[in-house]
Amino acid sequence: MPKNSNSIDEQAARHIIAKRKNIPDAQTLISKICEGNTTALSQSITLAESTAARHQLVAQEILTGCLPYANKSLRIGITGVPGVGKSTFIEALGKYLISLNKKIAVLAIDPSSSISHGSILGDKTRMNDLSTNSQAFIRPSAAGDSLGGVARKTKEAIILCEAAGYEIILIETVGVGQSETAVHAMTDFFLLLKLAGAGDELQGIKRGIMEMADLLVINKADGENKTAAQFAASAFTKALHLYPVKESEWSPVVKRCSAINNEGISEIWKSISAYCALVNSNGYFENNRKKQNAYWLKTTIENTLKDTFYSNPQIKEALPQLLAELNEGTTTPFQAAQELLKKHNSKN
């Protein structure tokens, strides 16, 4: 049944007006965030995630307003292959931290979420206790096409959560692609979850994940797994010694836990606390955050330069022809690049 096109337009217009009305002004949101209002926090994260220009305008004003109250948390990155028990572990660690009277926020980086519709944290029910606790704030992964975009949104969510008074931010990522590197570059402490005998050691070494870990936790160290977990712990401890000393001067450690039984969690927190004491005293904590800021500045610049270049209509038009010439052997990659760059600069 075809609809009257006028009525659709009216409907759309009403929808847009309603949506516009729903955006509170930035100053109100900033005040509410700083009071710890989670509705304002959620709304602001949604604005920061939006690609609409008018949302971005408000979001950037909120961020600037929140910055003086941010940067005061401990940011912990948590990764591990699917099935390692990340959600259960985060629930166990989160509940333990709340018992220490800490406010915690849980965020996620998952560049695949736009396709899989959120393979991690998508289902809040996997963290039953945490998601109903007023000391915890859980936000599913930001959607996005590029890791750079998702990473920026997560970094902005961190700032907003910090301004809202969350003292510990847990940032989860799934062990695929480059997302671990992104999480490592936005956290103070990097925790790698493992299973005993999973046989993914080579993958971890190859992709440099092992090298990034400050703490390696063997999860599901319970029941029949106990002995295997003990062997795995000593094997991983040996493997970690093969790496050069970290800039933080911290020697990565291996711990075992059973997240589902809440066993070993306090030992893990002891390690994290020892790390914090070390890097606060030797200045690495501050220096590392400065280096991370410079890294994200550089990454944002370089990604934007590339995106601007490849989305230039003149480049889009000329590129296939030049690639064809390259393949025919009538030009060199360097000559073709010069030609494209000339076109790009004449446009800009």
Add this chain to the structure above:
Amino acid sequence: MPKNSNSIDEQAARHIIAKRKNIPDAQTLISKICEGNTTALSQSITLAESTAARHQLVAQEILTGCLPYANKSLRIGITGVPGVGKSTFIEALGKYLISLNKKIAVLAIDPSSSISHGSILGDKTRMNDLSTNSQAFIRPSAAGDSLGGVARKTKEAIILCEAAGYEIILIETVGVGQSETAVHAMTDFFLLLKLAGAGDELQGIKRGIMEMADLLVINKADGENKTAAQFAASAFTKALHLYPVKESEWSPVVKRCSAINNEGISEIWKSISAYCALVNSNGYFENNRKKQNAYWLKTTIENTLKDTFYSNPQIKEALPQLLAELNEGTTTPFQAAQELLKKHNSKN
């Protein structure tokens, strides 16, 4: 004893004029290169390596003229840590190929050469027999500050050598930094030299070198080393099986040799020939070269975009201030990036 400044100027001027006069015109050089004249080949590589604009103009004309006669060789990348015996191996392989009536060229990528003044191929006397053989052309590593620059010069030298009729181009690199990735991206076949029991296996896996290798050669498999080499060969064969199947459909092999005694070289050539037969029949050889061209086009563009940005005087002036604001926490990396990009685009 202070010199007369006038006489120095005169001297410098004479030197410049003499140098200018020494540049033959591009068409003459192209003809001579295609006749296999090594003096013209050397002069043209020097022009391509020069950063002077007038040299680059001639060099690019020569390259365009040589392109129709290029792309007809087999390009072999050779890497291994210092001490593995690269020079001796290249000399042995080179002499063997000459005995098969092949013309071979030896080039090198060494981005550190501007500092170390050429740690590889710098001393031609290390390849005594090859350097005096008329069937071989040896060119030490191009100097340069950036890997990108050195890589471009080496790629241009490959084209010139091919036009001069060299059928096999051996490109050596030392096992440091990202130079292996660059060599891998400009060669058809990648050969990794190893020693038995050197204990650098983890390094190779970590840095992705093992994964790139088409052939792993254990050198110095002689005398007391023979048994150790045998063990190493079977260990490496097992390790190679852990990697996924290559796009080329080639299963990497492990061979042993004693380059200094000319032992095992013909077996190595047999493997390389088998690889060539496979990738010529399944189309990978051609496809890979096309992908490499696209890779270098992309790399050149992206490096130039970055270099142009960071060398912009406005950016150079504004960057330190924004980094300071970032560290004080009064801006975000994303906001700072936007500000710099706005400045850059207003200039261009």
